[in-house]
Amino acid sequence: xxxxxxxxxxxxxxxxxxxxxxxxxxxxxxxxxxxxxxxxxxxxxxxxxxxxxxxxxxxxxxxxxxxxxxxxxxxxxxxxxxxxxxxxxxxxxxxxxxxxxxxxxxxxxxxxxxxxxxxxxxxxxxxxxxxxxxxxxxxxxxxxxxxxxxxxxxxxxxxxxxxxxxxxxxxxxxxxxxxxxxxxxxxxxxxxxxxxxxxxxxxxxxxxxxxxxxxxxxxxxxxxxxxxxxxxxxxxxxxxxxxxxxxxxxxxxxxxxxxxxxxxxxxxxxxxxxxxxxxxxxxxx
Numbered sequence: 356x357x358x359x360x361x362x363x364x365x366x367x368x369x370x371x372x373x374x375x376x377x378x379x380x381x382x383x384x385x386x387x388x389x390x391x392x393x394x395x396x397x398x399x400x401x402x403x404x405x406x407x408x409x410x411x412x413x414x415x416x417x418x419x420x421x422x423x424x425x426x427x428x429x430x431x432x433x434x435x436x437x438x439x440x441x442x443x444x445x446x447x448x449x450x451x452x453x454x455x456x457x458x459x460x461x462x463x464x465x466x467x468x469x470x471x472x473x474x475x476x477x478x479x480x481x482x483x484x485x486x487x488x489x490x491x492x493x494x495x496x497x498x499x500x501x502x503x504x505x506x507x508x509x510x511x512x513x514x515x516x517x518x519x520x521x522x523x524x525x526x527x528x529x530x531x532x533x534x535x536x537x538x539x540x541x542x543x544x545x546x547x548x549x550x551x552x553x554x555x556x557x558x559x560x561x562x563x564x565x566x567x568x569x570x571x572x573x574x575x576x577x578x579x580x581x582x583x584x585x586x587x588x589x590x591x592x593x594x595x596x597x598x599x600x601x602x603x604x605x606x607x608x609x610x611x612x613x614x615x616x617x618x619x620x621x622x623x624x625x626x627x628x629x630x631x632x633x634x635x636x637x638x639x640x
Contacts, residue, residue: 364586364598370579372605375449376613377567378439384564387550388440390557391568392432393542398572400535406528419521420533426518428538430511433545438504446618447489447498449606450626451505453633456599457482458513460636466517475639478632485628492621527584531577600634 381391412420435452442448457479463469471479489495490502522530547553560568586595603626610616618626 360586360589363582364595365601367579367582367586368598368601369605370575371599371602372449372607373609374571374575375439375445375452375606376609377570378436379442379445379610380613381564381567381571382436382440384561386560386564386568387546387556388436389433389542389546389550390553391571392436393539393546394568395572395576396428396432396535396538396542398535398569399576400532400539402573402577403528403532403535406526407532410529412525412529416522416525419518420525420530421537423515423518423522423530424534424537425541426511426515428534429541431508431515432538432542434504434508434511438501438508441504442501443497444495444616445610445614446607446616446626447492447495447622448501448505449603449610450489450622450629451486451502452509452512453600453603453629454482454486454506454509455512455516456633456636458509459516460513462513462517463520467520472639475636478636478639482629482632482636485625485632488628489622489625492619492625494619494621527581531580599637600630603630 378391382388438448438451439445460469460471460475460479464471486502486506490499495502519530543553546556550556583595607618607626611618
């Protein structure tokens with residue numbers, strides 16, 4: 356990998372890590388979490404319209420495309436936002452999101468028949484152990500709901516990766532544009548049902564929050580993920596994916612700077628267990 360691409364992958368993981376503290380700032384400004392997810396998906400869709408051109412894929416792609424859109428555009432957004440919204444301390448949710456990798460491997464084994472070696476099973480179990488250890492931290496007694504919600508987010512993200520395997524022949528911009536449209540429609544309906552008056556909620560969003568929502572949609576969802584797909588075309592997955600373990604490191608660093616959060620000893624130990632487990636799971640691929 357060239358020096359330029361090493362720098363690029365580090366920047367991508369930095370952007371991924373920024374998603375959690377940035378969204379917490381948005382929610383602290385009284386932006387409803389489900390509405391925020393809907394607006395994020397709407398911006399993704401609008402930005403990708405020129406690349407989509409409303410082409411209808413072959414029928415064999417319809418079910419996996421809808422599954423990917425619901426699991427990634429709806430489920431992942433829904434539970435991630437609710438988790439961050441309910442979290443008083445952000446760093447455990449960042450660590451918990453890493454369960455998406457072992458969930459993805461488990462689902463690939465069950466639904467795609469992919470072989471899971473003994474080493475992979477070991478690191479899958481240690482990653483879950485790290486999260487369980489964190490959940491027993493006495494300092495996090497009020498964070499149980501947030502940790503449960505982020506586990507659901509990881510479940511949906513892992514499931515979306517199974518659907519994405521069936522979509523590898525489709526243009527990634529078209530796939531993500533459809534995800535954005537589907538995510539927006541479903542999340543905005545849920546927001547209308549459970550978060551009060553939609554018009555009032557939208558006009559109450561201040562300028563700074565709109566900038567941060569744009570950050571989440573454009574920098575993280577579009578530029579971050581598209582850049583990652585670009586690097587996958589240049590290098591083997593095993594060279595790129597281990598860098599994914601840097602994402603929670605950058606995320607926790609940013610929460611320390613922004614919110615003055617200092618992780619407890621149990622969070623640090625559990626976090627190291629999870630991050631190292633994810634690193635070796637990725638490296639084994």
